[in-house]
Amino acid sequence: MLNYSVEVGDLNEPSPDPKFSGEKVGANPFPGLRPFTLSDSHLFFGREGQVDEILLKLYKNRSVTIMGYSGSGKSSLMNCGLIPVLYGGFMTETGPHWKIITIRPGTAPIENISKATVNFLVDEGRIAPEDKHIHRAIINSVLRNSSQGLIELSKYLQTYTHENIFFLVDQFEELFRFKHADTENADEALAYVNLMLRAVAQREVPVYLAFNMRSDFIGECAAFPGLTQLINASNYLVPQMSREQKRMAIEGPVAVGGGRISPRLIKRLLSDIGDNQDQLPILQHALMRTWDYWVANREPGEPMDIRHYNAVGRIGQALSLHANEAFDELNTQERHIAEILFKTLTEKNTEGLEMRRPARISDVAELTQATDDQVIAVVEQFRKPGRSFLMPGMQVDLKPTTQVELSHESLMRIWTRLSAWVEEEYESAQMYRRVSDAAAMYQ
Ligand SMILES: Nc1ncnc2c1ncn2[C@@H]1O[C@H](COP(=O)(O)OP(=O)(O)OP(=O)(O)O)[C@@H](O)[C@H]1O
Ligand SMILES: [Mg+2]
Structure with a gap:
C-alpha cells in the first residue's frame, strides 16, 4: 500500500482540466524499466x-x-x-x-x-x-x-x-x-x-x-x-532525446491509453529528469507509477497531475521506494532469497562496470537452498503487474528452467538497497582475488 508524504504542487500554476471525463482510460501505457517490445509499438514515441x-x-x-x-x-x-x-x-x-x-x-x-x-x-x-x-x-x-x-x-x-x-x-x-x-x-x-x-x-x-x-x-x-x-x-x-522528443514520449502514451496529463506535470517531469544518465528508465518508472496511482486516486475529471506524481515519490525516489515496498512485503526467509537472487542477477566487473546477469530459477534455488517454488514466489513479487523490476514479463509462466533478469541495469544504480548489495559482492570478490593472488605468490 502506498504511504508516502504528499506535497502540494505548484499552487500558482494552471488548475487541472475540468472537461476530461476519464471514462475511457485503458491499461497502463508505460512499460516501466523494461525495454519496449514489438507489441508496444503503438506506445513508442520520440x-x-x-x-x-x-x-x-x-x-x-x-x-x-x-x-x-x-x-x-x-x-x-x-x-x-x-x-x-x-x-x-x-x-x-x-x-x-x-x-x-x-x-x-x-x-x-x-x-x-x-x-x-x-x-x-x-x-x-x-x-x-x-x-x-x-x-x-x-x-x-x-x-x-x-x-x-x-x-x-x-x-x-x-x-x-x-x-x-x-x-x-x-x-x-x-x-x-x-x-x-x-x-x-x-x-x-x-x-x-x-x-x-x-x-x-x-x-x-x-x-x-x-x-x-x-x-x-x-x-x-x-x-x-x-x-x-x-x-x-x-x-x-543513439542520440539523446531532445526535450521535445521527451515531451512526445510522455504525452503520446497517455493519449493512446485514453488518459490526460496536466501541462504542469509534463513541465515538472522534464525538469526533474534533467541530464541524468538514467533519465529514460527513471522517467518510465515514475510515469508507470504515477499512472497507477492516478487511476486509483483521481477525482472525477482530474488529469494526471503533480499531486499523483508527488505521492509516488517523484523521479528522485519513486524507484527506490517502490522496490523497497516490494521487499518489505516479504517474510524473513523470502528476504534472504531476494537478497541472494538480486546478488546473483547483478555483477560489477574488475573494471567497475555494472552489468545484469540472467540466471535460472533452479540455480537461484540451489544457491539459496530454497525450493524452486519459493524462488518463483519471490520473483513474482518483483515482476507482478505494476512492478517491472524483473523480467520475463507476466505473459511468461515461471518454471525452474526460466531465466530471470533485471529489467534494467539502472535499478543497480538507483535502488539504494541493491546498490549496497552490489558493492558488498564486489568488495568480497576483490578480497577473494587479493587472497588468491597472495596465495599464488607463495606457492
Ligand atoms: N522512446 C522512448 N521513450 C520513452 N522511454 C523509453 C524510450 N526508449 C526506451 N525507453 C525506456 O528507457 C529504458 C531503457 O530502454 P532500453 O532497454 O531500450 O535501453 P537500452 O539502451 O537497450 O538499455 P541497455 O543498455 O540496458 O541494453 C526502459 O525503461 C525503456 O522503457
Ligand atoms: Mg538493451
Whole structure:
C-alpha cells in the first residue's frame, strides 16, 4: 500500500482540466524499466526519423551496430522502430519479406542462436514443439562445425530464395562477459563473431545483422579480428532525446491509453529528469507509477497531475521506494532469497562496470537452498503487474528452467538497497582475488 508524504504542487500554476471525463482510460501505457517490445509499438514515441538512417546503413552494409550508453533506448528503438518498418515492407530494393530473429549471447552464445531459431520455427509451424530438442542439437552442430554455419542456417530458414533473413543481436556486450568468465569460452566467443562476419561478407544469401551494444564496451571489440572494421563501416550512435522528443514520449502514451496529463506535470517531469544518465528508465518508472496511482486516486475529471506524481515519490525516489515496498512485503526467509537472487542477477566487473546477469530459477534455488517454488514466489513479487523490476514479463509462466533478469541495469544504480548489495559482492570478490593472488605468490 502506498504511504508516502504528499506535497502540494505548484499552487500558482494552471488548475487541472475540468472537461476530461476519464471514462475511457485503458491499461497502463508505460512499460516501466523494461525495454519496449514489438507489441508496444503503438506506445513508442520520440524517435521519429531515426530509423531512416539505420535502414540506410543496414541496406548498404548488411549490418549495423547500434551504440549508446546503458539505458539510452537501443533495444526499444530496434524493437519498435526498425522491426515494424522491415515487417511493413520498407527497404523495398531488398524485397519486402523478412524473417526476423532476435538473439542474445547470454551465457551460451551459440546455443542461444539455436534456441531462438527453433522457437521461431515452432511459432511458424515448421517444427512441432515436441521436436524442439532434436532441432536444437542439429542447428547447434551446424553452427559449431563451420564459420559458414549462420549462412547455412539462413538458407534453411528461407522459405523462398530471395527472402531476407535478419538477426538482431541484442545486448551484444554479454559476449565479452561470457568470454572472460572461463578460459574455454574465448574460443566460442571467437567462433560466434566469425559466424557473424562470414554471414555479412557474402552476397549469395541475403543475411542482415544488427548489433545493439553498450558503448562503454567498445574497447573489447578490438580483441576480435574483423569486428572493429565491421563496426567502423556501419554504426549508429543513439542520440539523446531532445526535450521535445521527451515531451512526445510522455504525452503520446497517455493519449493512446485514453488518459490526460496536466501541462504542469509534463513541465515538472522534464525538469526533474534533467541530464541524468538514467533519465529514460527513471522517467518510465515514475510515469508507470504515477499512472497507477492516478487511476486509483483521481477525482472525477482530474488529469494526471503533480499531486499523483508527488505521492509516488517523484523521479528522485519513486524507484527506490517502490522496490523497497516490494521487499518489505516479504517474510524473513523470502528476504534472504531476494537478497541472494538480486546478488546473483547483478555483477560489477574488475573494471567497475555494472552489468545484469540472467540466471535460472533452479540455480537461484540451489544457491539459496530454497525450493524452486519459493524462488518463483519471490520473483513474482518483483515482476507482478505494476512492478517491472524483473523480467520475463507476466505473459511468461515461471518454471525452474526460466531465466530471470533485471529489467534494467539502472535499478543497480538507483535502488539504494541493491546498490549496497552490489558493492558488498564486489568488495568480497576483490578480497577473494587479493587472497588468491597472495596465495599464488607463495606457492
Ligand atoms: N522512446 C522512448 N521513450 C520513452 N522511454 C523509453 C524510450 N526508449 C526506451 N525507453 C525506456 O528507457 C529504458 C531503457 O530502454 P532500453 O532497454 O531500450 O535501453 P537500452 O539502451 O537497450 O538499455 P541497455 O543498455 O540496458 O541494453 C526502459 O525503461 C525503456 O522503457
Ligand atoms: Mg538493451
